[in-house]
Amino acid sequence: MICPVCKEDTIVVEYNNIELDYCNDCRGVWFDSAELELLLQSMSLDSQNLLLGDILKSSEAMTQEKKRKCPICGQKMKKATIGEHPGVLVDACPQGHGLWFDGGEVAQLLKHLTGKQPAGQDSQQQVISFLGEVFKAPE
Ligand SMILES: [Zn+2]
Numbered sequence: 001m002i003c004p005v006c007k008e009d010t011i012v013v014e015y016n017n018i019e020l021d022y023c024n025d026c027r028g029v030w031f032d033s034a035e036l037e038l039l040l041q042s043m044s045l046d047s048q049n050l051l052l053g054d055i056l057k058s059s060e061a062m063t064q065e066k067k068r069k070c071p072i073c074g075q076k077m078k079k080a081t082i083g084e085h086p087g088v089l090v091d092a093c094p095q096g097h098g099l100w101f102d103g104g105e106v107a108q109l110l111k112h113l114t115g116k117q118p119a120g121q122d123s124q125q126q127v128i129s130f131l132g133e134v135f136k137a138p139e
């Protein structure tokens with residue numbers, strides 16, 4: 001796949017049968033529509049408001065960030081915010097192909113989600129440490 005931000009080839013990162021496309025340059029990551037759901041399920045996290053359909057129904061985020069094109073179909077993606085205080089800005093394909101997170105946004109999202117969860121579930125800790133490795137916020 002080609003990164004929608006820097007137009008470089010992405011690499012495939014696999015974890016528990018979930019395949020993500022990750023860009024080594026900008027540290028952005030692409031989730032196919034089903035993959036985000038799978039990931040959240042594997043962490044026993046509530047995926048409410050994180051399903052692509054819900055994101056596409058939410059209002060367009062106000063941002064100066066440039067519109068990006070879906071790496072699958074080439075259509076301009078919608079800017080949407082997940083969560084609050086602060087929300088995580090993502091790009092969502094209007095055709096439902098998936099979601100793009102900029103470098104550091106996945107870590108932000110996980111922090112947001114896991115902040116509400118009781119700590120100590122093994123499967124959750126594993127996924128978080130895996131993602132923490134892969135999706136370190138840029139320094
Ligand atoms: Zn990139």
Ligand SMILES: [Zn+2]
Pocket residue numbers: 070071072073074075093094095096097098
């Ligand atoms: Zn698309």
